[in-house]
Amino acid sequence: MTGEYFTTGEYAGTDAEVVVADVAVIGAGPAGIAAAASAAERGLRVALLDRGLESGGQIWRHINGVAIPRVAQQWLARLDKSGAQILRRTSVVDVSVDVAGFEILAESSGRALHIRVTNIILATGAREMFIPFDGWTLPGVMGIGGAQALLKSGGSFAGKRVVIAGSGPLMLPVAAALAESGARLVLVAEQAKRSAVARFAAGLWRTPSTLMQAARYRARFMSSSYSTGTWVTAAHGSDRLESVTVTNGRRTWRETADVLCTGYGLIPNVELARLIGCETRDGAVVVDDDQRTTIANVQAVGEVTGIGGAPLSLIEGEIAGLTVGSRLSVPLPLLRRRATFEAAARRMFDVFAPRAELRALPTPTTIVCRCEDVTYGVVQDAVCARQAKLHTRAGMGPCQGRTCMPGLEFLLAWHSDTVRPPIEPALVSILSSEVAKNAPSSFLSNSCVGDVYQ
Amino acid sequence: MTQYPDAVVIGAGIVGAACAEALARAGLKVLILDASFAGGGTTAAGMGHLVVMDDSPPQLALTAYSARLWTTLAPELPRNVEHDACGTLWVAEDDEQLEAVRAKQRVYADHGIAAETLSPAQLADAEPHLRPGLAGALHVPGDGVVYPPTAALALLQRAIANGAELREGVRVDAVGAREVIVGNERIACDCVINAAGAHAPELTPGIPIVPRKGHLVITDRYPGFCRHQLVELGYLASAHTMTTESVAFNVQPRATGQLLIGSSRELVGWDMNINRAIVRKMLDRALDFMPSLALTSAIRTWTGFRPATPDKLPLIGAWEDTPGLWIAAGHEGLGITTSLGTGQLLADLVVGHEPALDPVPYAPSRVLAGIGTH
Numbered sequence: 001m002t003g004e005y006f007t008t009g010e011y012a013g014t015d016a017e018v019v020v021a022d023v024a025v026i027g028a029g030p031a032g033i034a035a036a037a038s039a040a041e042r043g044l045r046v047a048l049l050d051r052g053l054e055s056g057g058q059i060w061r062h063i064n065g066v067a068i069p070r071v072a073q074q075w076l077a078r079l080d081k082s083g084a085q086i087l088r089r090t091s092v093v094d095v096s097v098d099v100a101g102f103e104i105l106a107e108s109s110g111r112a113l114h115i116r117v118t119n120i121i122l123a124t125g126a127r128e129m130f131i132p133f134d135g136w137t138l139p140g141v142m143g144i145g146g147a148q149a150l151l152k153s154g155g156s157f158a159g160k161r162v163v164i165a166g167s168g169p170l171m172l173p174v175a176a177a178l179a180e181s182g183a184r185l186v187l188v189a190e191q192a193k194r195s196a197v198a199r200f201a202a203g204l205w206r207t208p209s210t211l212m213q214a215a216r217y218r219a220r221f222m223s224s225s226y227s228t229g230t231w232v233t234a235a236h237g238s239d240r241l242e243s244v245t246v247t248n249g250r251r252t253w254r255e256t257a258d259v260l261c262t263g264y265g266l267i268p269n270v271e272l273a274r275l276i277g278c279e280t281r282d283g284a285v286v287v288d289d290d291q292r293t294t295i296a297n298v299q300a301v302g303e304v305t306g307i308g309g310a311p312l313s314l315i316e317g318e319i320a321g322l323t324v325g326s327r328l329s330v331p332l333p334l335l336r337r338r339a340t341f342e343a344a345a346r347r348m349f350d351v352f353a354p355r356a357e358l359r360a361l362p363t364p365t366t367i368v369c370r371c372e373d374v375t376y377g378v379v380q381d382a383v384c385a386r387q388a389k390l391h392t393r394a395g396m397g398p399c400q401g402r403t404c405m406p407g408l409e410f411l412l413a414w415h416s417d418t419v420r421p422p423i424e425p426a427l428v429s430i431l432s433s434e435v436a437k438n439a440p441s442s443f444l445s446n447s448c449v450g451d452v453y454q
Numbered sequence: 455m456t457q458y459p460d461a462v463v464i465g466a467g468i469v470g471a472a473c474a475e476a477l478a479r480a481g482l483k484v485l486i487l488d489a490s491f492a493g494g495g496t497t498a499a500g501m502g503h504l505v506v507m508d509d510s511p512p513q514l515a516l517t518a519y520s521a522r523l524w525t526t527l528a529p530e531l532p533r534n535v536e537h538d539a540c541g542t543l544w545v546a547e548d549d550e551q552l553e554a555v556r557a558k559q560r561v562y563a564d565h566g567i568a569a570e571t572l573s574p575a576q577l578a579d580a581e582p583h584l585r586p587g588l589a590g591a592l593h594v595p596g597d598g599v600v601y602p603p604t605a606a607l608a609l610l611q612r613a614i615a616n617g618a619e620l621r622e623g624v625r626v627d628a629v630g631a632r633e634v635i636v637g638n639e640r641i642a643c644d645c646v647i648n649a650a651g652a653h654a655p656e657l658t659p660g661i662p663i664v665p666r667k668g669h670l671v672i673t674d675r676y677p678g679f680c681r682h683q684l685v686e687l688g689y690l691a692s693a694h695t696m697t698t699e700s701v702a703f704n705v706q707p708r709a710t711g712q713l714l715i716g717s718s719r720e721l722v723g724w725d726m727n728i729n730r731a732i733v734r735k736m737l738d739r740a741l742d743f744m745p746s747l748a749l750t751s752a753i754r755t756w757t758g759f760r761p762a763t764p765d766k767l768p769l770i771g772a773w774e775d776t777p778g779l780w781i782a783a784g785h786e787g788l789g790i791t792t793s794l795g796t797g798q799l800l801a802d803l804v805v806g807h808e809p810a811l812d813p814v815p816y817a818p819s820r821v822l823a824g825i826g827t828h
Binding site for chain 2: 386391398425426431432433
């Protein structure tokens with residue numbers, strides 16, 4: 001009977017492994033890589049935790065030998081030399097605070113791992129925001145980031161009629177990559193107004209590399225139609241996607257499509273920060289000039305502090321790596337570069353904010369929670385996320401509302417529910433694991449620089 | 455509401471909902487007030503185990519009476535209440551506990567409650583994931599499970615169908631003689647029912663109710679993993695003693711296929727944070743009985759506060775210090791089960807009907823007399 005459920009192997013026992021370090025960096029995207037490398041270069045014992053097989057996060061995903069940008073290669077080489085220890089396939093389940101610092105409970109290949117540190121740098125990144133509409137659960141409908149990930153892992157869209165609809169700068173590179181892979185781009189629909197997008201594009205000169213990128217992307221799908229102020233209101237098909245309904249507020253029409261890529265920008269993954277008690281504002285972790293959160297010895301870098309892209313994430317990571325566990329002052333040029341990118345990020349935030357009309361997207365029969373098959377009509381009257389969860393089961397499935405709740409909070413102006421451990425599903429054996437009093441601990445060393453911890 | 459209500463029920467948890475349902479069914483005009491939303495307090499945190507318990511004769515009387523009411527009501531409950539007549543297995547670890555199981559069976563038989571003793575082989579057959587070497591169990595087939603928040607909603611909907619009105623997000627500031635004060639508003643009525651659970655003493659000082667914290671863990675879906683509510687016989691001791699901290703093996707199969715793992719008891723005030731140490735202790739206890747739970751995936755933990763009284767019995771009846779004030783609170787960990795019995799008993803007392811069970815052991819006056827504060 002057991003075999004029906006458990007494919008992850010045998011119960012590994014409650015003996016937990018213990019790792020002791022000065023700093024734990026959680027998340028190995030650009031921000032985490034920069035933070036871990038910069039801190040380790042100072043001689044700190046750094047553990048870089050990531051659930052993936054390879055460092056790089058979502059943006060520098062590089063499986064199957066797919067090429068990554070030069071800057072990514074440089075940072076990965078720097079990380080390699082820095083002496084930071086990378087703990088791959090390690091997901092954080094819980095973080096608790098005591099007088100000695102932090103104890104991170106993680107699951108690593110089915111086993112419990114306890115990581116004791118005095119400092120934490122959160123680099124947990126962001127995920128896509130979805131706004132539910134009729135048909136969004138049909139096969140053939142996917143996230144824009146999901147399509148990008150699929151391409152990077154060798155998926156093919158050759159000959160497929162693809163509609164990309166949503167918001168944000170991620171749509172352009174994904175459209176370009178899809179066009180390159182042989183997809184027939186039917187329509188790229190950006191919900192933001194033409195004037196706002198134009199203003200944003202005009203402001204890109206301030207961050208020249210971004211401008212060049214945007215221009216290159218646009219050139220690669222010139223033949224297809226890019227519309228601003230346009231959005232998809234429904235997806236249709238019997239077994240899988242066949243067509244989508246598109247509107248620009250004045251006119252509504254149908255487009256035949258095999259694939260719809262949708263998503264309304266990125267939202268920071270603040271759950272772990274909230275579990276630790278860090279203050280958040282407008283859905284992002286609040287940090288000071290040194291990337292310090294409101295909780296002592298916890299810093300946050302990259303998208304979790306507000307969506308700003310890889311270049312800003314790298315700068316923030318570097319700043320945290322330089323300031324963690326010390327009062328070193330940050331070099332001025334680094335601070336200036338951060339200010340420039342932050343300004344660009346703020347403009348982006350304004351431009352691509354979802355328009356009010358999108359609040360009318362779901363109908364009473366639209367499924368909002370895919371885990372529990374809950375429709376919009378059922379949750380609509382709830383006054384907060386917690387009430388919806390308790391009364392309707394929305395957000396109570398394995399994903400714990402990570403997919404549906406941000407959209408619902410946008411649609412219905414709900415407050416988020418509290419965050420409690422486990423931060424993501426974890427084996428009961430992991431959750432119950434305790435460090436035996438005489439458990440062997442492995443103290444991370446930093447082989448590259450001597451012990452110059454300051 | 456232009457016409458003033460006959461009864462104002464404070465608290466739309468399952469006990470308040472059951473009181474409102476019974477009062478409305480008796481023909482009273484009922485207004486229910488809740489500071490937050492219906493079924494969102496202790497009710498939302500509970501397991502929803504409908505269980506006959508025999509810690510004391512009055513507890514047995516109230517739980518058995520309530521169990522009968524649940525059985526009658528069950529066919530009329532909407533599907534989202536997830537009523538499941540799964541029964542309870544009281545698991546005995548050794549021969550001493552098995553002897554206690556047999557004694558328990560005799561007590562149940564005396565009260566007309568069906569129960570059978572399972573041999574180790576029968577127990578292993580009934581629940582293959584329990585560890586080998588257990589001494590046996592008492593099977594109580596009449597017990598069951600509901601999903602508490604929607605159970606409370608279902609009772610409220612029945613009350614509303616009988617003319618009751620529910621106002622959520624309304625915090626009562628004070629309770630007077632035949633009146634309730636909400637901000638600047640005075641709501642006059644014939645009677646007030648304080649069903650505010652662990653918060654009841656905030657409105658009626660002198661009620662000896664304290665929050666007794668509990669933790670629960672829920673897993674992903676494993677349909678058929680276990681078929682009965684499983685409780686170790688030692689649970690009674692855990693629930694009975696008012697020590698600062700205890701855990702007991704208590705696993706429930708949900709209608710969704712999920713497993714609900716409990717239970718813990720702590721006296722730490724209103725601290726709602728997850729206590730990692732006690733969660734580990736609770737899970738260890740569960741793993742001791744069901745080792746393969748180790749490989750199930752836990753998706754969520756939460757805490758809740760049982761309204762605990764010194765003598766482990768709820769307060770149901772008139773609060774003689776204040777004219778027109780009635781109490782229906784202090785149900786500790788049995789509020790879901792005993793809600794229906796409480797509602798019916800309270801309504802019978804309010805309208806002057808002969809109650810189906812002796813109300814004296816639950817009378818709040820025992821507190822004023824200083825009884826039961828051992």
